[in-house]
Amino acid sequence: MNPLIELTGVQKVFGAGPGALHAFGPVDMKIEKGEFVSLLGPSGCGKSTLMLMIAGLLDATEGRIAIDGRTVIGPQTDIGIMFQDNTLVPWRTVRGNIELQLELRGLSPAAHRASVDELLSSVHLEEFQQRYPHELSGGMQQRAAFCQALVHQPATMLLDEPLGKLDAMTREAIRTDLQALWMQRHPTVVFVTHSIEEAIQLSTHVAIITPRPGRIERIISVDLPYPRDFEVKSSPQFIGYVRQAHEIFRGYGVL
Numbered sequence: 047m048n049p050l051i052e053l054t055g056v057q058k059v060f061g062a063g064p065g066a067l068h069a070f071g072p073v074d075m076k077i078e079k080g081e082f083v084s085l086l087g088p089s090g091c092g093k094s095t096l097m098l099m100i101a102g103l104l105d106a107t108e109g110r111i112a113i114d115g116r117t118v119i120g121p122q123t124d125i126g127i128m129f130q131d132n133t134l135v136p137w138r139t140v141r142g143n144i145e146l147q148l149e150l151r152g153l154s155p156a157a158h159r160a161s162v163d164e165l166l167s168s169v170h171l172e173e174f175q176q177r178y179p180h181e182l183s184g185g186m187q188q189r190a191a192f193c194q195a196l197v198h199q200p201a202t203m204l205l206d207e208p209l210g211k212l213d214a215m216t217r218e219a220i221r222t223d224l225q226a227l228w229m230q231r232h233p234t235v236v237f238v239t240h241s242i243e244e245a246i247q248l249s250t251h252v253a254i255i256t257p258r259p260g261r262i263e264r265i266i267s268v269d270l271p272y273p274r275d276f277e278v279k280s281s282p283q284f285i286g287y288v289r290q291a292h293e294i295f296r297g298y299g300v301l
């Protein structure tokens with residue numbers, strides 16, 4: 047069976063000549079269906095660049111990216127994407143924003159009423175579905191953005207620091223929701239974070255990326271049962287994984 051996402055010799059150089067900037071790679075990587083893979087690496091190592099290349103929003107300078115056996119050559123519409131800054135439009139309610147993602151793909155909101163209800167309830171936003179984005183807290187906006195990214199039931203989700211701007215308490219709560227959604231629907235997730243603990247709590251695999259130009263230093267397979275709640279974080283195994291990642295980054299002088 048083909049891996050769902052396959053990177054072969056993927057590299058990105060911005061610009062040309064003496065001012066060229068080698069941002070990422072070369073990297074080979076295989077992500078299997080249903081895995082939750084975190085990209086963990088220092089600022090500027092090329093994580094967002096890689097996400098944009100997988101989404102087909104930026105061309106690789108070298109190498110090949112394939113999703114489900116097909117080479118990525120342009121924007122991918124059948125994946126769910128979420129960035130640090132959400133893409134809610136201010137003139138639509140929470141529900142209207144979620145339905146917009148269906149409309150853009152030619153799907154009928156009426157036919158998806160039950161699944162939108164289910165999504166809203168899974169992130170505790172039922173009571174806010176008729177509110178506009180400016181009436182929501184930052185955490186609620188990100189929860190609504192999760193629903194946007196999931197509503198068309200994508201098999202693949204690219205989440206680029208979706209919790210980056212949230213306070214620690216909200217972040218912890220949304221992490222739990224995200225994990226529950228992943229356990230329920232099992233999409234393949236590529237998740238960018240700066241938090242070692244967050245990566246280990248959520249992921250089946252953590253790809254440790256070197257400082258720029260980012261290369262994969264190691265892939266840590268996290269062998270802990272789900273759900274991974276607050277308690278798991280004090281277990282010796284969890285602490286062992288955190289230490290492994292710390293040691294690698296200390297070796298690079300970034301911690």
Ligand SMILES: Nc1ncnc2c1ncn2[C@@H]1O[C@H](COP(=O)(O)OP(=O)(O)OP(=O)(O)O)[C@@H](O)[C@H]1O
Pocket residue numbers: 060061067069087088089090091092093094095096258
């Ligand atoms: N469009 C662009 N043109 C030129 N250089 C770019 C462009 N986009 C990114 N870069 C450079 O590529 C490198 C990698 O950037 P990228 O945003 O992918 O890093 P990152 O790992 O996501 O960083 P952070 O964790 O801080 O978000 C950086 O040095 C950045 O300045």
